[in-house]
Every structure is written in C-alpha cells, then in structure tokens.
Amino acid sequence: MPWFKIDDASHSHPKFMAAGNAALGLWLRCGAYSAQHLTEGHVPAAIAKAYGTPPQARKLVAVGLWHEPGHDCPRCPQPAAGYVVHDFFEGGRNSTREQVEASRKGAAERAAKHRDSKKGARSARESDANRTRIDDESDANRERNAPQFPDSTAGQEGSSQRTGLEGGTTPHATATPSHSTSYGSGVAAASEPPVRAYDTIADLKRAIADAGIKGVSWNLQASQIERVRQVRDRIGIPLMVSMAVSNASYRGAPGKASAWIEDWEGLEPDTTDEPGVTRLPVVRQQQPSPAAARRNASRDYLDELSAQLRAGGAQ
Structure with missing residues (x-):
C-alpha cells in the first residue's frame, strides 16, 4: 500500500502557514488520492472539486503547493489537466508508479514461493503417511489371506473344500445387479441457464x-x-x-x-x-472512527498553536 508522505517540519513552513487549514485539508486529501491511484502527483480537476472548493484550489496554486497547466516550475511536470502537487517526489519521499508496481510484484512472488514451499513439504508428509499406511495394509492382508489348516483335520479323510455346497448354498453371495438409471429416475436435471434481466443501465x-x-x-x-x-x-x-x-x-x-x-x-x-x-x-460524510477523532483533536491543537504563532509574529 503506497503512502503520501510529508516532511515533519512542514507544519510551520511558510507555504503551509499562508495556505491555511482549509486549503491544506484539500491538499492532503488529494495527495493521498494521488498516492493510492498512482497518478504521481497529478490531481484530476473532478477530484479537486469533489474534495474542496475552487477558492481553496486557487489558494494552493497561489502559495505554490499546486501547479496548473502552463506553470513555470522547473522541477515539476506539466499536467495535461487539473493540477500537479509541487515537488511530489522531492527527496524520494513518495514512490513512482514503477516503484510501487515493482514492490507489489516482488511481494507476490515471495508469497507464491512461500506457498509452494509449504505445499511441497505437506505433500512429502502426506506421501510418507500414505506409504506407511499401504505397507501396514499389505502386511495385514497377507496375514488374513494365508490358508489355515487346523491340526485336528490333518490326515483325516472326508474333508473337502466343497463342504458347504451340498445344501445348495454357494460360498460366495451372488452380487445384486445394479439397476439401470433411466431418465427422470432421481438424477437431478441440468440447471436452467440464468435468465438475463432487461438492460436497465x-x-x-x-x-x-x-x-x-x-x-x-x-x-x-x-x-x-x-x-x-x-x-x-x-x-x-x-x-x-x-x-x-x-x-x-x-x-x-x-x-x-x-x-x-x-x-x-x-x-x-x-x-x-x-x-x-x-x-x-x-x-459523502462518514462518522469518524476513534483514530480519526484523535487525529482531529491533534489538528485542533495545531490550529490553535499556529494561530498563536501568527499572532506573535504580527506583534
């Protein structure tokens, strides 16, 4: 997951002080949007209008935190439309699309390699267990199927392997023939293909x-x-x-x-x-989470401190 990073001293930077908290809120949200969608600092005009107001966007351009098409900053690219965040990649604090995609690919390859190694170890264990079970069953079958000749019948006449057939009963039960399955004899019919609804969009x-x-x-x-x-x-x-x-x-x-x-x-x-x-x-506005509430309290404290600093500078 990419991050939108800022310098820890930016809270007192002259551009931040001049922009004011409302415009900085727009700057922060649009910067996070750019990091999430890998736009490399480009902010679509529709996103800027969705997250803030035109006066706030103009304020960010005026203080130099954003640039519009045709700007003269030599360090920042020219946006085709909308805005671009000033010095988005300064000091390597924000990642390019290529860097994020390479990181994701590496993580996916490592995860796949780990899964394959675990799968191979599990297959080896299962193979050993199956081989042991087959050997045990073979030994048991050989012992069970070995011919039995009791000492009491050794050398006696009249004993025959056909004993038990005289009454007409065979030593093996006749297998019950399987019933043929006819259409509609309980086999579930193929499900009907899904009915497509009218195209409402x-x-x-x-x-x-x-x-x-x-x-x-x-x-x-x-x-x-x-x-x-x-x-x-x-x-x-x-x-x-x-x-x-x-x-x-x-x-x-x-x-x-x-x-x-x-x-x-x-x-x-x-x-x-x-x-x-x-x-x-x-x-749409959502109810803030406990973490968001704590961040809001910290922001209010910084707002109050900034106001005191400005008042002290004016004196």
Whole structure:
C-alpha cells in the first residue's frame, strides 16, 4: 500500500502557514488520492472539486503547493489537466508508479514461493503417511489371506473344500445387479441457464462510450447492476461519466466497469439550489472512527498553536 508522505517540519513552513487549514485539508486529501491511484502527483480537476472548493484550489496554486497547466516550475511536470502537487517526489519521499508496481510484484512472488514451499513439504508428509499406511495394509492382508489348516483335520479323510455346497448354498453371495438409471429416475436435471434481466443501465453504457471510453467490459453480476442503477438514480449519469473520464485520463480505462462502482458509490450530488449551475458530486460524510477523532483533536491543537504563532509574529 503506497503512502503520501510529508516532511515533519512542514507544519510551520511558510507555504503551509499562508495556505491555511482549509486549503491544506484539500491538499492532503488529494495527495493521498494521488498516492493510492498512482497518478504521481497529478490531481484530476473532478477530484479537486469533489474534495474542496475552487477558492481553496486557487489558494494552493497561489502559495505554490499546486501547479496548473502552463506553470513555470522547473522541477515539476506539466499536467495535461487539473493540477500537479509541487515537488511530489522531492527527496524520494513518495514512490513512482514503477516503484510501487515493482514492490507489489516482488511481494507476490515471495508469497507464491512461500506457498509452494509449504505445499511441497505437506505433500512429502502426506506421501510418507500414505506409504506407511499401504505397507501396514499389505502386511495385514497377507496375514488374513494365508490358508489355515487346523491340526485336528490333518490326515483325516472326508474333508473337502466343497463342504458347504451340498445344501445348495454357494460360498460366495451372488452380487445384486445394479439397476439401470433411466431418465427422470432421481438424477437431478441440468440447471436452467440464468435468465438475463432487461438492460436497465444501457443509457449509462452509451454515455460512457460517447465520452470516448472504449473496451470496458460490462459483464456485471445482478447485485452490481443494481448498485450501479441506484447510484445513477441518486447522482445522475453526467456526474458518473465525469468521474469515469477523470479516472481514465490518469489510470487508463479499466478492464471491467465494476472497477468504477466503489468510486461512484462514494459520491453524492451537491444539493445547493443555484439556477444555471451544475455541481459535481461531493464525497459523502462518514462518522469518524476513534483514530480519526484523535487525529482531529491533534489538528485542533495545531490550529490553535499556529494561530498563536501568527499572532506573535504580527506583534
């Protein structure tokens, strides 16, 4: 799992002090988004609008924590759209896409090697146990099948191996013939192929294809189709297409449309009634966990300390 790392002295950096806590919240969330999705410091405009406000984004650009297309910083790449985090790779504190993928590949190979070694050891133990069991059974069978000749019958006439056949009873029971199985005699019939439901998200598929995203498989389970339909009814197709286009511009189009579902479900429309203005979705608020509550308390303390420092500088 990649991390979005910052310097431990950044809390008092002039750019941080000038940006203010609200804009820094946007900077932090978008930096974590970039680390998670391996965009290497690039922040899609849709994500910036979902996590903050235009004034906050302009504040980050003004103080130099973000750059827009056409910037003149020699150390940072030019974003095709949206923004780029200033000095995202400075000092090697954040990893490139290539480094993260190489690390993941190495971890997967080590895990596979460990599983194979455990599987080989288990197979060897099972083989030894089976070989011991077979040897024991062979010894027992040889002892059980050995002919028995009691001393009491040795040299006596009239003893015959056919004894017991005189009454018409054979020494071996006749095997009961197996009944043939006829159609419908209890064998479960082949299950019917699943009935395909009416395509209730065809309008969303067409909208995404019209936006230029091709080659995405829509082979979704019934539960996934229902989740997509509920999101569409809640936030509308244009916002879902906007998020899909934004993600595809940096991560490439996914192989399956199911990769978008969680991102779509994490959005909700802005209900501000403003004539002629279309809002992008905003992230739904969740109840903070105990760890998040502790972080919020630490943040409040730092806010108060920063305010005291600013007041002392003004004097």
